[in-house]
Amino acid sequence: MRVRDALRQAWRVWKAQPAQLFGFLLIESVLRLMVLTPLLALADPAAAPAALLSVPLFFLIVPPARACAAEVMQRAIGDGGGLFDRGLVLCGDYGRKVLEGLKQGLLLLLWAVPLTAFAAEAAVLWSGQTGGGGTDGLTLLRSVIVSTFGGGDLVRGLVMTAALFALCVLIAVFGLAFHSGRRHELALGGRVPKGQRAGVLRCWLMGLLTALPFLLAGLLLARDWLHSLIGAIRSSSGSFTMLPPRTLILLGLAFLILRVPLIPLKSLITACYVRAAEEQP
Numbered sequence: 001m002r003v004r005d006a007l008r009q010a011w012r013v014w015k016a017q018p019a020q021l022f023g024f025l026l027i028e029s030v031l032r033l034m035v036l037t038p039l040l041a042l043a044d045p046a047a048a049p050a051a052l053l054s055v056p057l058f059f060l061i062v063p064p065a066r067a068c069a070a071e072v073m074q075r076a077i078g079d080g081g082g083l084f085d086r087g088l089v090l091c092g093d094y095g096r097k098v099l100e101g102l103k104q105g106l107l108l109l110l111w112a113v114p115l116t117a118f119a120a121e122a123a124v125l126w127s128g129q130t131g132g133g134g135t136d137g138l139t140l141l142r143s144v145i146v147s148t149f150g151g152g153d154l155v156r157g158l159v160m161t162a163a164l165f166a167l168c169v170l171i172a173v174f175g176l177a178f179h180s181g182r183r184h185e186l187a188l189g190g191r192v193p194k195g196q197r198a199g200v201l202r203c204w205l206m207g208l209l210t211a212l213p214f215l216l217a218g219l220l221l222a223r224d225w226l227h228s229l230i231g232a233i234r235s236s237s238g239s240f241t242m243l244p245p246r247t248l249i250l251l252g253l254a255f256l257i258l259r260v261p262l263i264p265l266k267s268l269i270t271a272c273y274v275r276a277a278e279e280q281p
Contacts, residue, residue: 001276010268023084063101070183073271111175115168177204184274196277207266214259
């Protein structure tokens with residue numbers, strides 16, 4: 001199967017049952033909210049350590065939920081079953097799904113090491129912890145960009161920093177794409193033939209297009225803030241305003257309307273391709 005054929009098939013499954021799709025999204029959202037519930041403890045400093053419960057809950061809920069969702073998708077593709085299925089929460093082999101999720105999580109962490117190191121260093125600089133005394137984080141970050149990456153030139157420093165960040169992101173993205181078909185392989189009880197692995201990567205990249213409507217809306221909504229941030233980095237003042245609450249609310253609404261309904265479509269593209277690849281003689 002070609003990637004565009006997988007896209008067509010995924011589109012047919014996705015649009016054929018809007019009510020089922022709503023139920024699918026509702027169940028998946030509730031499962032994710034269960035993981036985030038302990039974070040409410042952060043509202044009370046005395047109870048803040050309880051927020052750490054989100055970590056074990058994530059590995060106990062999210063990987064099995066994703067594996068169950070893959071099984072439901074494969075049934076929907078194969079025999080026309082519904083996406084809103086009790087198999088989303090009642091699935092067998094729970095222990096294996098948890099262990100497989102831990103394994104995949106560790107593999108993805110390895111791919112994300114460069115990006116994590118980049119983000120950690122940026123966070124330390126932003127907080128001003130290495131600046132000594134009264135140097136604010138933005139000024140310190142700007143100084144490092146100019147001196148370390150730009151050789152004294154701000155524009156060159158920004159370009160080099162952006163290039164390094166893009167490289168770290170690409171490494172992490174490649175890891176996500178490389179392992180994206182694994183849960184669908186497990187749902188079908190096999191593995192994608194080696195010659196079809198590149199197709200799985202292309203399907204994952206094709207699925208990124210489903211985020212384009214939200215990204216465009218986000219850029220339009222936050223364009224003024226982005227201009228102020230760029231101006232603050234370029235100037236020596238180091239002052240800029242945070243995103244206003246109204247913009248944050250609009251971004252949240254845009255995410256719910258333009259992004260969330262398309263998330264299953266992204267997964268269905270890979271699911272259709274993996275199924276076709278495993279059915280080939």
